[in-house]
Amino acid sequence: MTSRTDPIAPPKLTRKGAATRARLVAAASRVFAELGFLQARITDITKAADAANGTFYVYFDSKEDILRAVFDDIIADFLDMLREGRPVDADPVALIDHDNKRYLVAYRKHAGAMRVLEQVATFNDEFAALRRSVRDRFVARAERSIAQWQHAGLCDPDFAPHITAALLVAMVDNFTYTWLGLGDSHDADQVAKEMTSVWVKALGLNRRGPDGRDDTP
Amino acid sequence: MTSRTDPIAPPKLTRKGAATRARLVAAASRVFAELGFLQARITDITKAADAANGTFYVYFDSKEDILRAVFDDIIADFLDMLREGRPVDADPVALIDHDNKRYLVAYRKHAGAMRVLEQVATFNDEFAALRRSVRDRFVARAERSIAQWQHAGLCDPDFAPHITAALLVAMVDNFTYTWLGLGDSHDADQVAKEMTSVWVKALGLNRRGPDGRDDTP
Amino acid sequence: MTSRTDPIAPPKLTRKGAATRARLVAAASRVFAELGFLQARITDITKAADAANGTFYVYFDSKEDILRAVFDDIIADFLDMLREGRPVDADPVALIDHDNKRYLVAYRKHAGAMRVLEQVATFNDEFAALRRSVRDRFVARAERSIAQWQHAGLCDPDFAPHITAALLVAMVDNFTYTWLGLGDSHDADQVAKEMTSVWVKALGLNRRGPDGRDDTP
Amino acid sequence: MTSRTDPIAPPKLTRKGAATRARLVAAASRVFAELGFLQARITDITKAADAANGTFYVYFDSKEDILRAVFDDIIADFLDMLREGRPVDADPVALIDHDNKRYLVAYRKHAGAMRVLEQVATFNDEFAALRRSVRDRFVARAERSIAQWQHAGLCDPDFAPHITAALLVAMVDNFTYTWLGLGDSHDADQVAKEMTSVWVKALGLNRRGPDGRDDTP
DNA sequence: AATGAATGAGGCTTCATTCAT
């Protein structure tokens, strides 16, 4: 059951059809965020989209299918936000700080959807894979950076990059989930600061000033 | 209708009744671990317990109710395992190392149930609260220790104990979930080592040798 | 499925057994009156009798069976109350007045059970027959009296005794049901007075004084 | 959840939908009349309507809900039949005679439904209220007429209109139920005649001839 | 393209009754 959004077989939609489809996706996004995937009924979605029940199946094969479409949009935006404005050639600390802050911002924007993804991943293999792929991407990026920094003598050489990256990503990921997804209350600035601080200390990064000298006390 | 597991009104069961109830709970534990909560049907549980369908309702009101009973046992054991053998008066590093290792061992033992808890917590408020309470307990303990260490001058004084504790617990919690709950592959010894290492470095702990001298290089 | 109360095959009960059985019947009477037959569960009865579930089936075959036992007692008492103190050789009016009043008193005493009978009679042939037999007894008695009075020239000769008796019994029966069974509010003295009045006028009875003279104005 | 028959929020049905709904109501009417409310299963209704099981729940929430719809139709027709052709300015006797006869005709037409109402009223408060409201309407009308006649000097002034009206309505109501609802056998003409006769005599009505003179013997 | 009616598989739950002790 391939998604209608499968780029291999792009469906030809009239302008009106595309609009209806988009309305459904937007409605689904709202409904899922509010009720969760399990609780949401097809009817809730079509009602929210002001469409007839049967219209749903003109564009989607199943609830999973429209969720896929919802995530297509959201995950793309989520990833875009993370890449956006990433400093080139910045020192490690600045980079980590930027990445963490972007993550928090992006997560806050899509907290509803992320919570849904967290839910669906617990019982659906496909979305478990999607959820994992998002994480793996971060782990891989972090791992790459860490290895580089180790190689360049910018941080401790004595730990396994992969596990450490996985640990730190788990930290960011899950803390953010409980905070923004589930409603733990924390001060945003402090969170960003401490989060970066843990990374920096865990990696044993030497903070370099603008002149390249190590300014660790 | 109150749960049959309500500690306020403990039902008086004959030996036989208690045995059947226990068989159902054990069966439910297995079935939930294998199929997940959502996928599991009452019938799966009674079949696994070799009981008639209606027997289920002699002891439990609903799938949620028996899950509660399953968790009654498992969470208690989980927490017991964490407390077990905790060194008294050990230095911080040894303590952290112990706690992390115990956590991993306990989690491995109950990985199935923990995965179920993770699932149910995404759509059921009661179990979301349970899941959170387990976490909060760890956060609180960590926070308490950290504050002590800060006060005693054993670790960095410059960070907020609560957020840092929450971050590190999130790390352990979620890494363990993806590793033991979802099947990421990692080397157990290495995980324990790096996990503790991140804590130690994040907290800026001074590792003391047996003679009490700071042996940080 | 014959009742355990079947007089043809009287069960031999020990003193203790008879007591338990009686406790169950009494409990059933209360429970049925409070919840109605349909709503009442066997469990409600045994609980009210402070007996174990299975004990019920030591003495009764089914819910219908114990209801039969409940009615055995109650209908007998109901009929006894009606016969009790019936004046011999009284004039028709006094007789009618007495019968109506006794009916109201007896009904009030057993209103709960009568309501149950009314309910059960709507779906169970056996109890429909019981309910009808109670009524038929009254109709027959009234019809007999009326025919006598017609023959004796004490009332109008121009109406069919059977239908008129059935009409007047329906009136008493059903008015009493809605009043005492369902909770319509009326003044008891007034009801008795008007009820008798309708009978007297409907039958065209000549009220005789103690000296036997017609005292109709 | 409000009933689909809620007049406040009338559902917009297509012609086809309305037809299916009507088929279900008609089927329910038949099934209830034949089996009684309690014995009837949803499946019996959908089978009789030649519809799938789930179709029932497209239009109704429960067995009670469709019964409401059945009664919506039937009670309305029942009441219409009673009003139909009521003589204006007729003398009391003619009016009573007309009302009684119409009642018998209307009841005969809807005997099945009335028996169902009698059943459901014994355990369901809503329908108990409906059943009572039908009766109260008659009592109120009778009471009004009686009071008028008393005021106009057309009948005895010495009795309480409300109780007497309630008594006479109980008579008609319940006699008719046992006769047409439960199958007592009586001659229709004779019933109507005696029924009216009891009313007339109970009320002490003076039968006026065409010239307005009292023609009571 | 859009509609909304129709479907029916599937799981839950009750509780009268039976059983083993």
Added chain:
DNA sequence: GATGAATGAAGCCTCATTCAT
């Protein structure tokens, strides 16, 4: 005689999905 655990038939109801316009 008394117990209380065990049973399973029976019917309800939901809702994703299909169908016919």
